[in-house]
Amino acid sequence: MKSNTFFEMTNEELNNKVQELKKQLFELRFKQSVSKLSNPLSINECKKDIARALTILRQRQLGISEEPTKTVKKKTSKSKA
DSSP states (O other), X not given: OOHHHHHTSOHHHHHHHHHHXXXXXXXXXXXXXXXXXXXTTHHHHHHHHXXXXXXXXXXXXXXXXXXXXXXXXXXXXXOOO
């Protein structure tokens, strides 16, 4: 996953993503010990995604980067004259 997608997430979404990735990493390690993985590099990718998400969370704690604000697009009504 690209780091730009992590920057677009809120802190809550990042925390959920980290938990999801940790669960996925556990499952990948389990599958690797039981049988061969179709793509053994997926473990490394998963670890790097966890590190990316945690890095962005830490940057936000230190004030280096900011959490994106949720912008709600308002529909503009055009009046017919």
